[in-house]
Amino acid sequence: YGLSPLQDGILFHHLLATQGDPYLLVSQMAFAERSVLDRYLAAVQQVVDRHDILRTAFVWEGLSSPAQVVWRKAALDVLEVELEGCDGSGADELRRRFDPRQYRLDLGRAPLMRFVIAREPGSGRWLLLVLQHHLIGDHTTAEVMHAEVWAVLDGRAHELAAPQPFRNLVAQARLGMDAKAHEAFFREMLADIDEPTLPFGLSEVYGDGRGSREARRMLPQALNDRLRHQARRLGVSLASLCHLAWAQVVALSSGREQVVFGTVLFGRMHAGAGADRAMGLFMNTLPLRLDLDETGVEESVRIAHARLAELLSHEHASLALAQRCSDIAAPAPLFSALLNYRHNTPAMAGEGTSDVLSGMEWLGDEERTNYPLTLSVDDFGQELGLTADAVEPISADRICGYMQRALEQLVDALEQAPDRPVRELDILPAEERSYLLEELNRTEA
Template identity: 30%
Template sequence: MTVKSRAKSRSIEDILPLSPLQEGLVFHSVYDEQGVDIYTVQLVFDIEGSLDADRLRTAAQALVRRHTNLRAGFRQRKSGDWVQVVLADAPLVWRRHDLSALDGSERPAAAERIVAADRAVRFDMGRPPLVRFTLITLGPDRHRLVLAVHHAVLDGWSLPVVLRELMHLYVARGDASALPRLRPYRDYLAWIAGRDRGASLAAWREAFAGFDEPATVIPAVKDRAPVIPGKVEFSVPAAASARLTERARELGVTLNSVVQGAWGLVLSRLLGRDDVVFGVTVSGRPADLDGVEDMVGLFINTLPLRLTLNDRESLGDLLVRLQSEQSRLLEHQYVGLAEIQRAVGAGELFDTSMVFENYPLDSAGLDDSADVGGLRLASAQSRSAMHYTYGLVAHPGDQLKFRLDYQPDLIDRADAEAVAERLVRVLGAVVGDPSVPVGQVEVLSEAERGWVLDEWIDTAREVSVRSLPELFEEQVARSPEALAAGSLTYGELNARANRLARALVELGAGPERFVAVRLPRSADLVVALLAVLKSGAAYVPVDPEYPAERVAVILEDAAPALVIDEGWLAQVDTSGHGDSDLGPVDLSSPAYVIFTSGSTGRPKGVVVEHRSVGAYVG
């Protein structure tokens, strides 16, 4: 071993695997290193009194030295696996800003700019510590402390512990000897490694039996850069919050279950389906691990919650059933989301999430009267975000408060505000009468109902009933050189479809016959669908991303004469076929068969005739 390698080994205290959620957070952080890292969390609190800045800096250094997670960084091995590397000693990142010379009216805005700029600074995931401190002096006895930390090393449940210890270390001038002995984070990782993973994955597969269609509000956008979410803040009035808490107690469920059920119902109406999934964040701290309540690190996990809805079931019974179903999964909540999705075999399951944050910061002694070493901690707030299309955060208390994060490049603020109002409306229904059937719970506002029942369905007009091939060929005649699909013009697309249609007819395609089309979104897909229609047959779309079991059920039920996929297209020879139009098709024949998930979760086919397609397009 060289002198350099010995020094390097002495600087590393430990090398650890990643917890399930750490894997996801590290992926999101390194996926786009140029964009905003939304998983940089800030804790901001005001301090009143005669503060000794050097003494506070010493306390911060002692805090980092005390906790292995605050000295950890993330690096990728040659195998591709990620590990967290704990340094024996990590340099404190400490910044100071003195705004006391500014006019009093200018200081708040200047301080807010510093806080916002600090949040925008990315951490280098491979260079610990992934925590930094910024002290802003607003006056002789007024200060603001900003603690920024990457979510991969610290969760919200750890924040009260961190604050409590930081203040203790300030009073003790950095002496940690009086603090309780820490249980190392590696014990938690060892606890995870000791679980029966096979049994847990079996439990998750059972919970998602029959589920094969993601519950997403917005389809995934490839190569989309992360953005800072927009936020809608709202609340339930104090009196109604008290009644809601009492109602939960009467039903024998937690307030968390009530909010989960209400969110599931809102999501069900938003997606128009009775089988929904959304992410939920669980604390992840195992009760059988002694000392876990005082450990600092990332223990939380984001897991899929599946909720099926029956219009005839009462709202109260829905909440009771939801809590019972989730209770059966409690001992399996350590499994990572990616592993669950692989086991379930449905790919991405959801793009909305919710978290019930029941870790008030005043549990660290940060109420309005807290006095630490001659200082008064006037307030504390945490700033965090999620990458989901919608991310709901609930804060219980005398008044139930919410924050709804939304992706502003995908969702309009007005739509997010409408979703927030619907949630409050459903919670009001729980308070009002939990015996009401789920199907009778009014989610929409009066204005929204008016749009749906009056404006949106007022679509009566005269239409021309012709087949889709005829309508397409008319468009070809109007603008043959215009782009139609990818780089294909309308003329080129029509010629390719005609040649392929003639090949299909030779292979048995025609009226009352089905042809399955299993192709990714591309110009080839458009050519294939149009060719099937021109042949007189009906197409059966099959998403290549569907699980094998779902594909097998669809093909067995539809019994297609042919299956068009990428391999078939590469082999079929259409060069000997003419590219002129084939002539009209029978309007009474099927045009396509679309398969959806029925109430059992199994695919169910719906046949659409050419007559309906022509009327719709015309």
């Protein structure tokens, strides 16, 4: 069957990249001994056997439009490598050898995953690096897969619900809402936008993640609590507050009041029963337009919330269609910054009771996009974290600082001056303001 709109876009960027792949996801684990690793891989194979999207490959040559093909059987591709003689960390060496900035998967061969294993030099541990293509999964897919693998390892495979076929989502995305309805919605939002929104002048939206650096930070608990309290008081989502704060960061770094940035949508809101346990690429990226003007802060929050709610009913529209609804002439991009608000459960949490689990350790993961500036807000339920990805020379840590300051200013205004114009929210942390205005103006020399 055909591709969903976001799969179309991701395949486009795969074909555009001459080296590496911006949509190859990497994760790493360590195992106390080889037998534990083998049991883990056998459990992954059972989960692959259950789900159609994990046995899917993509074909496009000689076809009028690309198709995805489900294989009846797809054996895991496991490659064992030697790490003897490597300097330093074996995990770092594996990551260097299979860096998605240089490495690609064959999309014509299922599953679109590769497992690289190696004995760690100087210890009995085994390292595992997993490469998985974004075409077959999103953040929720990773969590569902993780939970199912753990159920198999824990002897609870019989408790797993019947898998949901991914073709249901493709049918909904392609046959659901009329393209004319999507077009009318995005035309109303974007018709008067005649200039791209490019924070820091970053205009290259066909990148492959090369030169991109990541920074992470957890927000202070007091700020988290104040933000959640204001969201409850106003009857809006915490995501709405975060979108408005990010809009102000984008506005001040692009010199525009009418800002457009991409927002990552969950894609499962209207996907029917069981969608929260389905595997596949459900999410989508679509433009959101917010005006940072004389409107009061509280009213701006309500507008942002309403815009996001409207956008959700178009969550499977094509980004290409949405971009054509603006007044920007191709090939100029509509936006170059992305916000991803995601609900997270910490990796390897709550996995059950099996003894095998004590022999496993999560070493981390990495994902990238083709956009030069991405901010992810990680909602852990009672905590909030920020992860920024920015191409050099923009500092990802500074981006986190701007967002934290914007959120502090937003919650201050909501508590003390809800009618303050939203355009007045500051994004410069005190140290950077002091550096710009004082340090750089020391003229004694």
